[in-house]
Amino acid sequence: MKATIKSHKDTIVSQIDDRIYGSFVEHLGRAVYEGIYEPGHPTANELGFRQDVIDAVNELNVPLVRYPGGNFVSGYNWEDGIGPREERPKRLDLAWKSVETNEVGLHEFMDWANQAGTEVNMAVNLGTRGVDAARNLVEYSNHPGGTYWSDLRKQNGAEEPFNIKTWCLGNEMDGPWQIGAKTAEEYGRLATETAKAMKWVDDSIELVLCGSSGSKMPTFGEWEYTVLDHAYDHVDFISLHLYWENPENDLPNYLAKSVEMDRFIKDVASIADAVKAKKGSDKTINLSFDEWNVWYHSKDADAKREPWDIAPPLLEDIYNFEDALLVGCGLITLLNNSDRVKIACLAQLVNVIAPIMTVKDGKVWKQPTFYPFMQASNFGRGKVLDVRLDSPTYDTAEFKAVPYLESTVVLNEESNELVIFAVNRSETDSLSIDAAIEGFDSLTVIEATELAGYDIKLTTQEDNDAMEIKVNDGIKAKGDKVTGEFKPLSWNMIRLSY
Numbered sequence: 001m002k003a004t005i006k007s008h009k010d011t012i013v014s015q016i017d018d019r020i021y022g023s024f025v026e027h028l029g030r031a032v033y034e035g036i037y038e039p040g041h042p043t044a045n046e047l048g049f050r051q052d053v054i055d056a057v058n059e060l061n062v063p064l065v066r067y068p069g070g071n072f073v074s075g076y077n078w079e080d081g082i083g084p085r086e087e088r089p090k091r092l093d094l095a096w097k098s099v100e101t102n103e104v105g106l107h108e109f110m111d112w113a114n115q116a117g118t119e120v121n122m123a124v125n126l127g128t129r130g131v132d133a134a135r136n137l138v139e140y141s142n143h144p145g146g147t148y149w150s151d152l153r154k155q156n157g158a159e160e161p162f163n164i165k166t167w168c169l170g171n172e173m174d175g176p177w178q179i180g181a182k183t184a185e186e187y188g189r190l191a192t193e194t195a196k197a198m199k200w201v202d203d204s205i206e207l208v209l210c211g212s213s214g215s216k217m218p219t220f221g222e223w224e225y226t227v228l229d230h231a232y233d234h235v236d237f238i239s240l241h242l243y244w245e246n247p248e249n250d251l252p253n254y255l256a257k258s259v260e261m262d263r264f265i266k267d268v269a270s271i272a273d274a275v276k277a278k279k280g281s282d283k284t285i286n287l288s289f290d291e292w293n294v295w296y297h298s299k300d301a302d303a304k305r306e307p308w309d310i311a312p313p314l315l316e317d318i319y320n321f322e323d324a325l326l327v328g329c330g331l332i333t334l335l336n337n338s339d340r341v342k343i344a345c346l347a348q349l350v351n352v353i354a355p356i357m358t359v360k361d362g363k364v365w366k367q368p369t370f371y372p373f374m375q376a377s378n379f380g381r382g383k384v385l386d387v388r389l390d391s392p393t394y395d396t397a398e399f400k401a402v403p404y405l406e407s408t409v410v411l412n413e414e415s416n417e418l419v420i421f422a423v424n425r426s427e428t429d430s431l432s433i434d435a436a437i438e439g440f441d442s443l444t445v446i447e448a449t450e451l452a453g454y455d456i457k458l459t460t461q462e463d464n465d466a467m468e469i470k471v472n473d474g475i476k477a478k479g480d481k482v483t484g485e486f487k488p489l490s491w492n493m494i495r496l497s498y
Helices: 051-060 071-075 106-116 131-142 148-155 184-201 222-234 251-255 258-279 299-303 321-336 370-379
Strands: 002-008 012-015 022-024 064-067 091-093 098-100 119-124 166-169 206-209 237-244 286-294 341-346 356-358 364-366 383-385 388-390 405-412 417-424 431-438 444-451 476-478 481-486 490-497
Touching: 002 405, 022 286, 051 106, 051 356, 051 364, 051 370, 064 106, 064 341, 106 119, 119 131, 131 148, 131 184, 166 184, 184 206, 184 222, 206 222, 222 237, 222 258, 237 258, 251 321, 258 286, 258 321, 286 321, 321 341, 321 370, 321 405, 321 417, 321 444, 321 490, 370 417, 370 444, 370 490, 405 431, 417 431, 417 481, 444 476, 444 481, 481 490
Parallel strands: 002 431, 022 064, 022 341, 064 119, 119 166, 166 206, 206 237, 237 286, 286 341
Antiparallel strands: 002 388, 012 383, 091 098, 356 364, 383 405, 405 417, 417 490, 431 481, 444 490, 476 481
């Protein structure tokens, strides 16, 4: 099969916001305890954080981490996680039927984020709490001093403000599973008043409004319109959440599910723009895709687990090669929509539906999904170019005319690089690629790599050598043309200098 890629250096979709490569750490399962934090581990530093986990996070080059939830935040009292550890209460976490020790709280997580080289996207509890707790948390975190909450932060060991700039106004508030779930009218009013108070404390922060928990929610669309109608003038983003499953074991349909992500993005952007038009506003609300990933492998095991353990192994999906290909398609979709998607958080980062896994008292191992995320995050910085693809297509049970080739092109002017990311969805055929990136006189291949040739069900469970990114020697560049082949079922990256 043959496919073509056409673009021009001046046809720019958008400047990529680095936060599109964000991730997520929730107080859920072993994400925090035995994940990022394990005192006594051979690599643990003086604060109890696993250095091997920090090293793996650094490999992913994650610029933003959402915290502390997720469903957990809707029942969380942030004050439980400050002050002397020995005085912190243990609480029942109703979201995940676990016991939260509060050994890791706000200060500890900010210390971890600093060591991991990432910013924090802080979520506030709009389930059981509201305006007062949220504004106090902003004051505690960001106010320089001279007030009750800011001085308490200093007393607790942080002289300088945390300066958290990105905040989520609750989590999945439309979901009946959510503690304190609300109607769109209820949430829209609460989010508006909370946003006002938070920005009165610190007008430099950016706020993410809860969109629907998914595009299949019965209130999808109506929810977005209603909550934006209330809160439009006071927020900066609206959230999207999407998880993929393949219980039918239908690979062609599974790999086409990034099409669903693209539709979701465009639908929510359209609704936001409709509210903008109604209000006659000059402000554009952008999108925060702050939960996205594959999640279904662990659900049967989780349903059998007894409640009220501390850090039980929950949502520990063991990913395989086909999952890595779909995550690659998702990354490409986010980049191609980066004119509106400014924040995205792969859910989650460690142990819980995560690219990084840990063994208690043992080693870190990397899931197949680690590799496309690592390459996109490290080399997909700069500007996304408008790309015209001509690819053979196929139909599935859910989707029609799905292109075998999924691709994007990123221009990094700081390093004089042009980067092509691509997935070949075909199970049987290589794609012969003819790419023309006009406006460049002489392109030179820096490296061309592929994740290909593996059984679709192959995992890397506790074996980092089971899967690796390999060199694709067949990629050639001449003038503004790039040619070569993408193997069947492959994730591909081509880095070019100009």
